[in-house]
Amino acid sequence: MQPKKIDLLLHCRWLIPIIPENQVMEDCSIAINAGRIVDLLPKSQARQQFSATEEVVLDRHMVMPGLVNAHCHSAIRLLRGRSDDLPFQAWLEKHTCSTESLLTDPDFIRDSSALAIAEMIKTGTTCFAEMYCFSELIVDVIRNAGIRSQLSFAVHDGPTPYAKDASEHIHRGLTLYDNMGNHPLIKVACAPQAPNNISDTVMKQLATFANELDLPVHIHCHENASEIAESLTKWGCRPLQRLNDTGLLLPQTQLVHMTQISPEDKALLEQTNSSVIHCPEANLKLANGFCPVTQLTQAGINVGLGTEGAASNNDLDLFGELKTASLVAKAVGGDTQALSAHSALRLATINGARALGWDREIGSLEVGKYADIIALEIDSIAQQPLYNPASQLVYGQSGSQVTHSWVAGQSLLMDKKLLALNERNLIQSAKDWGSKIAG
């Protein structure tokens, strides 16, 4: 029989497919055609069955699904490091006053996003959920970079630089939604900033659109104790309850943070199938508390993982986030087996994909799914000997070991070199913005 012609063959020393769960495969190949995985087979049989336009030998590498960063603000990446270790008031002044004009500057937003995307690709992220207004501005950046993303449109009750009232916010957002159509790499979600910043009326309006269009809802929720207290004072109930009462707690709702969870909150999450997006490093850095990840996942609640933005995290390395999530889950739960290495990897892959409604397309290495794939070199001093590749990926420092990345079969990173983005230009642009902003 003639070998079948395909686009790409990856020959992998190690492979974690994520589904089936808890598996580490050795010496197998991934056959990719027209952007999708068409076969996973023993390396020894790959060349008999397939003739590929391109082959990549990853013989010192771990191969796994690309990571899903389920919450970030890439559009303000250029502000990272301006507000560390400051008391709240100083932080607020530094962020909102001195940089206000930047936050609506199209060049700033585009250059910020490009830099963030480059950093994410280099550390293994192939899909990210962006929360910002002016998402129209970064569509071209994302298309050019070739990364997968869920963009969002901000919704506020009152006027913002983006729109004069809730209706105009929603109108602009739905225009973006329509324009993106069925783009294979870009989704659009609605993103009210947080429950306390939005009226019941607007919540109900959004719920209608969310139901009608199967529109994802991306929202900061229960980030800290004061948010709960404020909601109890103003509305007589917790923010999650308000979201539910207004119809906005849906299977496609993505609740970012959730460090405060009462038994009633947990019951609501179980009933509604909403997802939680855990941002452990931001929660620690802002002293906001601990999201009880293990309790949630044990109850069958879907938990994805995010880095948050420049104001509360100094990197976009989701492998670092994985490690922090797993270590902190053990300490907080008093259980050394809490959030095992394989469970942590699921948070950053299939669970993130599920939160974004993309779990049939990405999040695991299965035949039929998009070839969103990364490779990490695991042959260095810090990785050897390698008894347990999953735990070495999670408990070591892995982001810097990422060498290759593909999205829908398209190569974004090859031997640590960005292909679609120009690293030197991005660094220079970051320096130029840095001088301007600091000066």
Add this chain to the structure above:
Amino acid sequence: MQPKKIDLLLHCRWLIPIIPENQVMEDCSIAINAGRIVDLLPKSQARQQFSATEEVVLDRHMVMPGLVNAHCHSAIRLLRGRSDDLPFQAWLEKHTCSTESLLTDPDFIRDSSALAIAEMIKTGTTCFAEMYCFSELIVDVIRNAGIRSQLSFAVHDGPTPYAKDASEHIHRGLTLYDNMGNHPLIKVACAPQAPNNISDTVMKQLATFANELDLPVHIHCHENASEIAESLTKWGCRPLQRLNDTGLLLPQTQLVHMTQISPEDKALLEQTNSSVIHCPEANLKLANGFCPVTQLTQAGINVGLGTEGAASNNDLDLFGELKTASLVAKAVGGDTQALSAHSALRLATINGARALGWDREIGSLEVGKYADIIALEIDSIAQQPLYNPASQLVYGQSGSQVTHSWVAGQSLLMDKKLLALNERNLIQSAKDWGSKIAG
């Protein structure tokens, strides 16, 4: 005037001297001669004042004192990753039964230590405190690697493969101590494993030697709640109290872990000037609790930082430990300003040096101190723009950015390449041991 002849000139884009505190210097040079720092001066004046045998231009780098890993077990590095996510009993069986013969095998101990030292050098550690028996076996490894270290000799009441009783343990240890004499790079400490494993009589004996010889005491202490409970049952007091009652709580005592601290414990630490060695990632991974670092440092208690060993940490990257320490301190203390970036850097440099009794020689970049120095590239996508180099070092992923390392002016790492150690051989040796151990 003729320029003064010296060995080495480092031209640094950025520099954090640690002392004076909270400073970031720009465009300065470090003049080094006979292993010590002889001047810190503006880059523009360096070549007028000094003529160096070697010059290194670090124009995209942060330069700072080498890190002090104040607690590790490098001799069991080859076992890393064999016991992750296991319940305690399974962990114990895996560690003590299947590998018992290895733990006394000279080749295993030497190869393990060499691998650990290579990993530490590559991630910025220039000085480490080793806790293991058979320290004689790794003296040559350390000498060859050129790293600075505090070795230790184990002390047990009863027989171990190392010695038949406490007297023989102490005798062998003091022989090592005598043999090392005033070695500029190696110190020797006594290391009873933990208070509950040692009798009052032997504690008192050790206290005599410690006082007489100014011998450092390195001991796991208050690692978890059950250790306290056991001590209360057996001796009617907490372990720290026993150490104090037997005279072993001295300024040169290094208490590793201290996750459980009562007001009385804190008062004892203040009175005795003993140091605490914080191992945040190990404490999290083994769900042992949180060391209240900020409370301790605010009370003037010296806190150093350690990675712990292969059983409870999957890397020896002290920069990762820094980040975890700082993030967790904020969350546990409910204070975003707890353990600021500069404070965290002190933990891993001057405080570690002070714990080991070496703070007059290393831990900061000051004239007269040994040239124990590292450089990190901070010019990449993940670091730019760079508003606050200290916070980017602490809250980013920095271990992988280390490019250069010197100990007493001797170069150990140049452009990420190990000089005295052969990286390829170390990886091969690790793989060979891995196959043998796993098989």
